[in-house]
């Protein structure tokens with residue numbers, strides 16, 4: 001205690017001695033500024049990627065831009081950044097529909113997930129009824145930026161779509177990509193626990209949690225073929241991922257053009273009875289151009305397209 005007092009006292013004396021010196025320095029600085037002529041308008045240009053730069057400046061790669069704000073915790077399943085080790089790079093335009101994607105070997109035996117029966121991974125069906133039996137351990141993934149990964153073949157189509165949206169003045173931002181089943185399990189069980197803590201029975205807690213977070217094995221984010229996309233300024237206007245996103249120009253553009261890149265609006269409005277998921281104007285699923293055109297033109301769901309609805 002005594003030591004502290006001594007220290008403070010010495011420090012106080014040093015401050016007293018420093019004050020006149022500080023005043024002199026300030027006077028010198030003011031004089032220098034007057035001599036040179038300070039131009040307040042001449043602010044430095046923002047660096048690329050600077051948080052001050054406007055989305056309208058159209059960065060080279062939309063996937064490298066951050067959303068204004070992280071998604072809120074009430075929908076944590078819609079935002080789960082994965083560790084990233086390399087930035088995404090723009091790719092050349094795809095020619096035609098591209099090849100079918102082979103089904104990963106780790107899904108051998110999970111024939112129920114492929115009602116189309118043609119061996120094309122792009123047409124995998126995962127929902128609350130068609131559950132993934134295990135993690136896809138051999139799924140090729142690619143970093144799309146902001147810590148998100150997607151299936152490697154779908155990556156090309158997604159980057160092309162995002163680049164074209166940007167060129168149309170509507171930069172898109174990814175807020176969810178590949179999500180391992182194990183990650184879904186953690187998110188889901190956390191939500192269940194919230195309801196248990198609030199006094200719900202085990203059964204009710206699981207039912208309620210399932211309304212918000214797809215139970216493990218039932219989210220197509222675990223296939224790597226789904227992406228949640230929003231506009232640059234989304235979180236300045238809406239607090240969470242909400243159906244009102246459909247009114248944004250970005251959502252309208254996505255709905256109109258997604259099929260050109262092989263994507264579908266996976267959970268459309270008015271089809272909740274079939275998908276068992278609320279209307280999600282931000283959730284896009286890669287199915288390939290042929291299936292996407294058929295689904296979006298007919299205004300149907302993947303379940304209907306595959307004949308299981």
Ligand SMILES: [Zn+2]
Pocket residue numbers: 078176221226227228282283284
């Ligand atoms: Zn989603």
